[in-house]
Amino acid sequence: MNGADASPVDRADRVIPGACFGYTRIPDEDAFVASHGRGSRIFTTAETELVDYTLGSGPLLVGHAHPRVTRAIAEQAAKGTHFYAMNEPAISLAELIVESVPRVEAVKFCADGSQATFFAMRLARAATGRETVMKFAGAYHGHHDYALPSFPGVPEDRGAVGADSLGIPAGATEKIVVAGFNDLVSAQDMARAHRGDLAAIIVEPVQRSLPPAPGFLQGLRELADETGALLIFDEVVTGFRLSRGGAQERYGVHADLVALGKAVGGGTAVGAVAASRELIEYLVPGSPGASQRSFMSGTLNGNPLGAAAGLALLRELDEARGREAIAAHVAEVSAGLRDLAQSKSIALDLVGPDVFFDVVFAPREPVVDLASYLSSDRAASTRFGAEMLHRGIYVVPGAKFYVSSAHTSADAERFLAAADAALDVVASVHDVAQ
Numbered sequence: 001m002n003g004a005d006a007s008p009v010d011r012a013d014r015v016i017p018g019a020c021f022g023y024t025r026i027p028d029e030d031a032f033v034a035s036h037g038r039g040s041r042i043f044t045t046a047e048t049e050l051v052d053y054t055l056g057s058g059p060l061l062v063g064h065a066h067p068r069v070t071r072a073i074a075e076q077a078a079k080g081t082h083f084y085a086m087n088e089p090a091i092s093l094a095e096l097i098v099e100s101v102p103r104v105e106a107v108k109f110c111a112d113g114s115q116a117t118f119f120a121m122r123l124a125r126a127a128t129g130r131e132t133v134m135k136f137a138g139a140y141h142g143h144h145d146y147a148l149p150s151f152p153g154v155p156e157d158r159g160a161v162g163a164d165s166l167g168i169p170a171g172a173t174e175k176i177v178v179a180g181f182n183d184l185v186s187a188q189d190m191a192r193a194h195r196g197d198l199a200a201i202i203v204e205p206v207q208r209s210l211p212p213a214p215g216f217l218q219g220l221r222e223l224a225d226e227t228g229a230l231l232i233f234d235e236v237v238t239g240f241r242l243s244r245g246g247a248q249e250r251y252g253v254h255a256d257l258v259a260l261g262k263a264v265g266g267g268t269a270v271g272a273v274a275a276s277r278e279l280i281e282y283l284v285p286g287s288p289g290a291s292q293r294s295f296m297s298g299t300l301n302g303n304p305l306g307a308a309a310g311l312a313l314l315r316e317l318d319e320a321r322g323r324e325a326i327a328a329h330v331a332e333v334s335a336g337l338r339d340l341a342q343s344k345s346i347a348l349d350l351v352g353p354d355v356f357f358d359v360v361f362a363p364r365e366p367v368v369d370l371a372s373y374l375s376s377d378r379a380a381s382t383r384f385g386a387e388m389l390h391r392g393i394y395v396v397p398g399a400k401f402y403v404s405s406a407h408t409s410a411d412a413e414r415f416l417a418a419a420d421a422a423l424d425v426v427a428s429v430h431d432v433a434q
């Protein structure tokens with residue numbers, strides 16, 4: 001077949017091997033090429049319509065092609081797509097972040113969530129004069145060399161390559177130490193063992209889909225204060241999603257540095273590091289106050305298109321009470337899924353806060369941390385996702401389900417109809433009986 005006759009997926013595979021952009025890959029039989037999106041739906045070049053529970057890996061909190069977001073992008077595009085100069089949308093987005101996120105006084109933009117955690121770690125090292133960073137097993141902070149140790153929790157999860165990725169120099173990971181999420185004692189032991197050199201504790205306040213145990217985040221706050229380390233909340237997922245002020249507001253614990261991404265770019269390439277003015281000033285070339293500079297740069301930092309999109313999304317989310325709609329949809333599909341599993345005597349649980357979720361099968365104990373999460377049948381979860389995808393529900397098999405304010409009860413019905421059949425397949429090939 002020549003290039004012109006090949007299917008779009010085959011065309012992609014020739015020049016974008018795997019026909020995928022990152023470490024998640026759709027099974028070949030359900031691989032598709034997106035044509036356009038509207039609200040909760042993605043339409044493919046093969047003219048199928050999928051209900052989207054992936055949402056661009058999370059950013060699209062108000063759904064695809066929301067008129068307010070597309071209008072903002074179009075209006076900005078007509079004025080210029082990029083300046084590499086201070087601009088109005090970037091200032092307004094920074095103001096909105098400062099107004100919304102507790103204790104944050106200043107912001108520096110970058111181009112995605114990985115850059116945000118990368119710069120937050122560098123800044124923490126600069127400000128403390130120390131090098132070691134503590135993270136938690138199974139956490140994801142992006143693709144860079146300092147973020148990957150101990151991700152994913154188990155190498156065969158989704159067939160993903162993380163900590164065992166080729167190409168990461170040993171020197172990059174020497175100063176990353178790993179404790180157990182929701183295990184304050186392990187965090188205390190690890191932090192105290194490194195107290196003289198601990199620059200930062202970085203945590204996903206909701207690790208993947210695991211909510212923090214009562215007192216865990218507060219315990220980390222105290223541990224950071226005790227050891228002189230800075231506490232970094234990776235709010236790339238939780239920022240503006242759990243609440244306007246993110247996980248800090250939801251759980252009443254403040255961080256020293258906040259890494260933002262996903263929602264703040266409204267579906268375009270934006271990340272941000274947010275903190276006190278004193279800390280952010282380490283990133284300002286030649287500014288008074290900070291005794292030492294820390295390097296930060298990026299061609300697309302402060303891109304006005306991205307800032308306009310992020311602003312439009314975040315304003316819409318607030319003004320249209322989007323978070324409430326998202327939580328209501330999550331409640332609707334969760335209840336339906338639990339009922340279905342119950343009626344089929346399948347041991348299924350949902351893990352997550354009220355605005356996104358992961359589906360686990362037959363855990364050997366209540367799922368509260370990585371060990372109990374991994375005691376569940378991950379292969380069954382991946383199969384469930386694959387079967388859902390096969391039935392027109394776009395989820396990356398094994399990954400979490402994201403919901404937008406555009407999801408409707410009709411979507412919930414489609415979700416549950418697909419789940420009804422998907423659960424039967426899962427139960428026929430995996431030992432997930434109650």
Ligand SMILES: Cc1ncc(COP(=O)(O)O)c(C=O)c1O
Binds near residue numbers: 112117143262
């Ligand atoms: C918690 C968390 N941190 C950081 C990142 C990296 O963000 P990005 O993919 O925008 O680089 C992700 C991406 O999924 C994430 O979930």
